[in-house]
Amino acid sequence: MISINYFIRTNLRNLIYNKKFAFINIIGLSIGVTVSLLILLYVNYETSFDSFNPKAKNIYRVITENKQDGSLHPSTPLALSDVLKKDYPEANKVISMLSTWDVVKVNRERFDNLRGAIVEKTFSNFLIFLS
Incomplete structure (x- = not known):
């Protein structure tokens, strides 16, 4: 539990001191997660046709x-x-x-x-x- 608190405090300090770098990282992470979800939804849509049919x-x-x-x-x-x-x-x-x-x-x-x-x-x- 102590190591988790230490990890969170250290990362919050880094975010505060390096605001531009933190902003770029958060935007990159958001774009990556969004693109991954869109790809997952597209693949799920394409592979679900006729899935109700046993043949x-x-x-x-x-x-x-x-x-x-x-x-x-x-x-x-x-x-x-x-x-x-x-x-x-x-x-x-x-x-x-x-x-x-x-x-x-x-x-x-x-x-x-x-x-x-x-x-x-x-x-x-x-x-x-x-x-």
Whole structure:
């Protein structure tokens, strides 16, 4: 207990006498802890997808890259599932999903930029909460 008190008193004296150095150290420590927490949150977010699914290790996602602006989209051409089934026999089940942003009219009421998805008939087989 005495050594802890001595350690705290010595460090407080150093902080008081070397204010610039202490300020730089505290700012550096704060930035380091903040960056570490942000990295931890990002890694946790990226590794948590489909973690509720018992077959999560066998689920893969194909994304589409737009060559014009380099953006990534979570959709695939509908014909891609046939190609994947043919070229990769280890892929047991494959579905395609095409994202859409359209204008829809219902009873003369217009809805702009409705987001939706066009999927194959077998899409419901992938949803474990429906089975």
